[in-house]
Amino acid sequence: MGKSTRQAFGEALAKLGEEHSEIVVLEADLAKSTKTELFMKKFPERFFEMGIAEANMIGTAAGLAFAGKIPFCASFACFLTGRYDTIRLSVAYAGANVRLIGTHAGVGIGDDGHSQMGIEDVALMRALPTMGVFQPMDAKETEHIMEYLVKGWKGPAYVRLTRQDLPDLYPAGAQFKPGKLMEIVPHASTGQKKVVCVATGAGVGEAVQASKLLAAQGISMSVWNAHSLKPFDDEQTLKIAQGASLFITVEDHSVIGGLGSCVAEALAKTSAHPKLMKLGIQDQFGESGEPFELYEKHGISAGAIARTVMEH
Amino acid sequence: MQAQELAKLANELRIDIIEMLMEAKSGHPGGSLSAIDIITALWFHEMRGIEPGRLADTRDRFVLSKGHAVPALYAVLAKKGFIPHEELKTLRRTGSRLQGHPDRVRMPIVEASTGSLGQGLSVAQGLALGMKLDKKPSRIYCLLGDGEIQEGQVWEAAMSAAKFELSNLCAIVDCNNGQIDGTVDSVMPVEPLVDKWRAFGWHVIDINGHDMEQILGAFREARMVAEGGETKPFMILARTVKGKGVSFMENQIGWHGVAPKAAEAAKAKEELTKLIGNQ
Numbered sequence: 001m002g003k004s005t006r007q008a009f010g011e012a013l014a015k016l017g018e019e020h021s022e023i024v025v026l027e028a029d030l031a032k033s034t035k036t037e038l039f040m041k042k043f044p045e046r047f048f049e050m051g052i053a054e055a056n057m058i059g060t061a062a063g064l065a066f067a068g069k070i071p072f073c074a075s076f077a078c079f080l081t082g083r084y085d086t087i088r089l090s091v092a093y094a095g096a097n098v099r100l101i102g103t104h105a106g107v108g109i110g111d112d113g114h115s116q117m118g119i120e121d122v123a124l125m126r127a128l129p130t131m132g133v134f135q136p137m138d139a140k141e142t143e144h145i146m147e148y149l150v151k152g153w154k155g156p157a158y159v160r161l162t163r164q165d166l167p168d169l170y171p172a173g174a175q176f177k178p179g180k181l182m183e184i185v186p187h188a189s190t191g192q193k194k195v196v197c198v199a200t201g202a203g204v205g206e207a208v209q210a211s212k213l214l215a216a217q218g219i220s221m222s223v224w225n226a227h228s229l230k231p232f233d234d235e236q237t238l239k240i241a242q243g244a245s246l247f248i249t250v251e252d253h254s255v256i257g258g259l260g261s262c263v264a265e266a267l268a269k270t271s272a273h274p275k276l277m278k279l280g281i282q283d284q285f286g287e288s289g290e291p292f293e294l295y296e297k298h299g300i301s302a303g304a305i306a307r308t309v310m311e312h
Numbered sequence: 313m314q315a316q317e318l319a320k321l322a323n324e325l326r327i328d329i330i331e332m333l334m335e336a337k338s339g340h341p342g343g344s345l346s347a348i349d350i351i352t353a354l355w356f357h358e359m360r361g362i363e364p365g366r367l368a369d370t371r372d373r374f375v376l377s378k379g380h381a382v383p384a385l386y387a388v389l390a391k392k393g394f395i396p397h398e399e400l401k402t403l404r405r406t407g408s409r410l411q412g413h414p415d416r417v418r419m420p421i422v423e424a425s426t427g428s429l430g431q432g433l434s435v436a437q438g439l440a441l442g443m444k445l446d447k448k449p450s451r452i453y454c455l456l457g458d459g460e461i462q463e464g465q466v467w468e469a470a471m472s473a474a475k476f477e478l479s480n481l482c483a484i485v486d487c488n489n490g491q492i493d494g495t496v497d498s499v500m501p502v503e504p505l506v507d508k509w510r511a512f513g514w515h516v517i518d519i520n521g522h523d524m525e526q527i528l529g530a531f532r533e534a535r536m537v538a539e540g541g542e543t544k545p546f547m548i549l550a551r552t553v554k555g556k557g558v559s560f561m562e563n564q565i566g567w568h569g570v571a572p573k574a575a576e577a578a579k580a581k582e583e584l585t586k587l588i589g590n591q
Binding site: 046050055056059063064069090094 | 415416417423424425426427428431432433434435436437438439440441442443445446464465468469471472476
């Protein structure tokens with residue numbers, strides 16, 4: 001097992017801070033959890049502890065962006081995106097070069113339960129014009145996204161990170177292509193039915209495991225990783241849908257407005273496409289529990305994904 | 313420009329506000345008229361580095377947190393030369409950069425996009441923090457409404473501006489005691505404001521927001537105490553009259569967000585012209 005993406009984020013931020021003096025970090029009393037403490041220890045003069053007051057943190061970040069800084073604003077995904085009106089006007093509408101970092105994504109956080117689980121955050125952020133929405137599948141991809149956000153991306157961006165550790169999946173030496181789907185598991189040359197899976201974040205590891213379970217049953221399921229939920233790679237989505245008997249999406253997020261919606265919106269551009277099954281949180285709130293139990297319950301564990309594919 | 317000239321200029325700009333709103337057929341006269349003396353004092357006397365065409369990186373900045381009063385800011389920007397005067401007629405028209413509320417993307421000089429109340433002080437604070445970090449001499453001004461400070465985010469910013477010792481930040485509350493549903497006192501009382509802001513760690517003064525000498529004195533004091541080493545952010549509680557300068561609009565809540573019709577605008581202009589003539 002590799003690192004959590006929040007840990008990879010904290011390490012990448014502290015490293016990028018060395019070369020980029022314009023990076024500043026704002027925190028709302030969760031520095032130990034979001035891992036911004038790694039930056040804080042190294043660059044205390046560029047770290048602003050804003051207390052338990054996220055809306056003011058976000059607005060302040062907008063002002064810092066207008067002063068020429070690249071502010072990173074971190075909190076739990078649900079608390080951060082919960083201050084929607086401030087993100088909408090002070091950041092998105094104003095085109096502020098702010099990076100919003102939402103950690104503790106999805107039911108994968110487990111024990112803490114529904115009030116701490118960011119389950120609608122992607123839907124909220126995708127709805128905002130100018131906002132980029134990114135979600136890495138592992139530590140390496142987090143590093144790539146962080147570098148892109150500092151050197152390549154202009155304007156507001158939201159990044160969704162996990163509390164829990166995730167397997168290392170990023171192919172060694174692979175070039176990072178911002179906004180593009182990446183093939184993680186190719187189709188087997190044989191197989192009775194051809195299933196295509198696009199997953200994001202913690203869902204990618206589960207999908208990869210599911211593809212192995214399915215291969216043993218003679219079912220070929222390719223797995224693609226979507227690190228960018230906005231802009232979304234419609235073009236590649238339509239390409240890989242061709243000839244597939246079933247298309248599934250896997251995400252630890254509401255299927256309303258998340259990855260499932262991204263794919264549905266892409267497929268809807270064509271008149272003929274495979275059936276789409278959106279695996280994720282089905283219009284429900286979260287609850288306390290062991291992460292693996294919750295993944296099983298919501299149908300996004302490897303075993304649950306494989307069962308769903310076999311039933312369809 | 314001296315106090316007397318500034319007071320006269322503010323009344324001239326009141327005429328622009330009335331004309332603009334009449335043309336647009338919508339907008340907010342009450343809070344624009346209560347704020348115009350303060351905004352005029354800032355842009356024509358107090359703020360540095362804000363000449364059109366040669367805006368300094370170290371310039372002072374103004375954030376209009378009570379975004380609905382933007383006609384007052386547009387009138388000032390036109391007089392200052394940032395906007396052609398005839399463009400004021402495009403207020404609220406499709407395709408115009410004179411949006412109904414400040415839009416930083418279409419018009420960068422407004423510094424922040426506002427209009428959902430309670431957000432501007434946080435943005436102004438971020439600017440102040442950035443300037444302080446870069447050791448730039450810029451001062452940041454932020455104008456809020458007294459109804460607006462019912463928003464919780466304002467008090468989050470009040471706390472943090474004091475924590476970060478932003479003496480380069482000067483906020484003004486346009487205390488006109490009016491909001492859409494009635495007087496501020498009746499809708500949701502915010503007093504005692506001097507005590508509240510002092511308790512939050514601000515240097516607070518209380519002035520008549522239509523007395524130009526007092527307004528200029530307040531801004532001078534804010535700059536002086538900051539230069540003298542004070543670490544507190546500065547708060548000017550400006551006591552104002554909603555609809556100031558137009559007899560039938562003064563203290564009338566109904567004029568919060570209703571534009572004058574041609575006959576009403578003519579009467580308002582007549583009153584203001586008489587006022588200017590006596591100045």
